[in-house]
Amino acid sequence: MDAKMQEQLDQATLKKALLDLDETVESNARRVAEKAVRNRVNAERQAGFRSARASREALSNRCTHRQGGAMNNPYAAKAPNPSALGVMKMPDGWTKRIFCIVCHGEWFTPHPYLMRKDPFKAGFHMPGGIILERDETAVEVRRRVAKYNADVEKFEELLEAAKDKQTPEAAMEMDCGTTHTLTNSETGVVVYPWRPCDANAWAASQQAA
Numbered sequence: 001m002d003a004k005m006q007e008q009l010d011q012a013t014l015k016k017a018l019l020d021l022d023e024t025v026e027s028n029a030r031r032v033a034e035k036a037v038r039n040r041v042n043a044e045r046q047a048g049f050r051s052a053r054a055s056r057e058a059l060s061n062r063c064t065h066r067q068g069g070a071m072n073n074p075y076a077a078k079a080p081n082p083s084a085l086g087v088m089k090m091p092d093g094w095t096k097r098i099f100c101i102v103c104h105g106e107w108f109t110p111h112p113y114l115m116r117k118d119p120f121k122a123g124f125h126m127p128g129g130i131i132l133e134r135d136e137t138a139v140e141v142r143r144r145v146a147k148y149n150a151d152v153e154k155f156e157e158l159l160e161a162a163k164d165k166q167t168p169e170a171a172m173e174m175d176c177g178t179t180h181t182l183t184n185s186e187t188g189v190v191v192y193p194w195r196p197c198d199a200n201a202w203a204a205s206q207q208a209a
Helices: 003-062 138-161 198-205
Strands: 085-089 096-100 106-108
Touching: 085 138, 096 138, 106 138, 138 198
Parallel strands: none
Antiparallel strands: 085 096, 096 106
16 A cells, blocks of 8 residues: 555544544533433422422421311311321221311321331432431431421320211221231241331421421
């Protein structure tokens, strides 16, 4: 191959390399832009979820959970109007769901794992698919246990309030009639899996007081 042909080949190779480089740069820029869009959309979606959750909580907090309120303010009914709360036993055998037919609030039996006084260790699978990157601190443990105790107190108050109905039949807890209990196949110990409702309870316990 003479020098001229070699030069042409080198130029062609260089042009191809430059084209490949341009394509790579454009592809990288496109991926970066797409990632930025995904991150922004996800952040906006999470903000929307937080806002909606805060609105529901605010409504539940001002609702008296009683039936027969005024049309212009159904959340302010007072005794002796009967309770608007219902209780349902869930199929896992230990969770109870309390719901209000007025404000549509709902509450679940606090998860027993959240009352443990020992720190969750790094690598432990927490609610919401979160895997701890480090051990819980003593402060985080105290917040978690305090949040659990407060949740238990509120839950028991709602359970008691749900019994304030006009007839014993209306005050009865609903039961699906089927129970599915999970146990460790090696130890026989009952296992309590995390539920979707546990993610908010644990996250709230980790926030600064």
